[in-house]
Amino acid sequence: MIQNVLIVQLKMVGDVLASSLICDNLKRINPKYQIHFVAYEFTSQVISNNPNIDKIWIYRDEYRNNPFKILQFVQQLRQYRFHYIIDSYGKLESYIITSLSRGDIKIGYHKSYNRIFYDKRIKRLDKRFEETRPTSINNRLSLIKSFASGDFEWKLKPQIYLAKSQKEKAKLKAVELKSKGHVLMMLNITGSSMNKTYPLKYMLILVDDLLLEFKINLVLNYSPNLKSIVQNKIEESSARLRSSIVRDIHSKSLSDYIETASICDVVIGNEGGGINIAKALSVPTFAIFSPQVDPRDWAHRDDLNDYVHLCEYRPKIVEGVSKEKRSGLYYLLEPKYIKSPLLTFLKRTLELN
Numbered sequence: 001m002i003q004n005v006l007i008v009q010l011k012m013v014g015d016v017l018a019s020s021l022i023c024d025n026l027k028r029i030n031p032k033y034q035i036h037f038v039a040y041e042f043t044s045q046v047i048s049n050n051p052n053i054d055k056i057w058i059y060r061d062e063y064r065n066n067p068f069k070i071l072q073f074v075q076q077l078r079q080y081r082f083h084y085i086i087d088s089y090g091k092l093e094s095y096i097i098t099s100l101s102r103g104d105i106k107i108g109y110h111k112s113y114n115r116i117f118y119d120k121r122i123k124r125l126d127k128r129f130e131e132t133r134p135t136s137i138n139n140r141l142s143l144i145k146s147f148a149s150g151d152f153e154w155k156l157k158p159q160i161y162l163a164k165s166q167k168e169k170a171k172l173k174a175v176e177l178k179s180k181g182h183v184l185m186m187l188n189i190t191g192s193s194m195n196k197t198y199p200l201k202y203m204l205i206l207v208d209d210l211l212l213e214f215k216i217n218l219v220l221n222y223s224p225n226l227k228s229i230v231q232n233k234i235e236e237s238s239a240r241l242r243s244s245i246v247r248d249i250h251s252k253s254l255s256d257y258i259e260t261a262s263i264c265d266v267v268i269g270n271e272g273g274g275i276n277i278a279k280a281l282s283v284p285t286f287a288i289f290s291p292q293v294d295p296r297d298w299a300h301r302d303d304l305n306d307y308v309h310l311c312e313y314r315p316k317i318v319e320g321v322s323k324e325k326r327s328g329l330y331y332l333l334e335p336k337y338i339k340s341p342l343l344t345f346l347k348r349t350l351e352l353n
Helices: 013-029 067-077 092-100 135-142 164-177 200-210 224-235 239-244 254-262 273-280 315-319 323-332 335-352
Strands: 003-008 033-040 055-059 082-087 103-109 120-122 183-188 216-221 245-249 266-270 285-288 305-308
Touching (some): 013 135, 055 067, 092 103, 183 200, 224 239, 266 273
Parallel strands (some): 285 305
């Protein structure tokens, strides 16, 4: 019998990708599940072609501060009766969606105050380092652990599926951006904000050093609101670096980024949605984590992925500062700490390619 399942994960890009694993694994457990997914329009682009999601419900920005709009949205959801509602977002908006939607069994993370929203609450796992499976993945899968038998083989890596039109656009981009004998490298030169951005001066030093080792066609990716800051810094950089730039991306649409990242030989830079997209496209990544971010949530190392975090080099300093104030420690992660592991990663990865 067909059973409807609703997944609620409104944002961010990495979180939506991680939660897509719930869909992938549920379909493997029971192909008859009809899986619905609620996400913001921007983040929904990373799951729009996932064959394991039957319907995507777009939650719009205008709903956030408008109770009437939220109720209208939920009224549409109430056309369906869901056997399971799985809230992997766990915030006020998803509490409202979960509690007002029609569901037989509602599942979410355990918090001291949210008993009234769920039939089944799952405690988040203790944070610990696992080479191939960060805590963000473990926690999502814990929400559906009881659905599977003991010998079930879990899918552990999120995947982005390109539409035919995206593949065709990617081929055209490859003709435009790739050169024989050159590495096509995407540089996520900023994070979502300046306090989550590796110091631009340091980043440009790193890339300039890479240009002494490799022939690189460089694609810059940065937040649209940081465009002027980035461009000013690029103007101050070396002629060698400026001449290596073949394109920059600062669109609010993810589609352009996804298509371009899919043809890159490697994606490096600030950890965040861009790195998570590249991972889901099976493009090699090297991530620089902000001191504010606990690497146990998102970091992992394998043949295609590596990272650096200040805690690996100055652990006592990181431990002694509250999370809110750690952005001020970024200057301590000097390029000398990153250069060697980055070069080792690139030489190994590019040989694999």
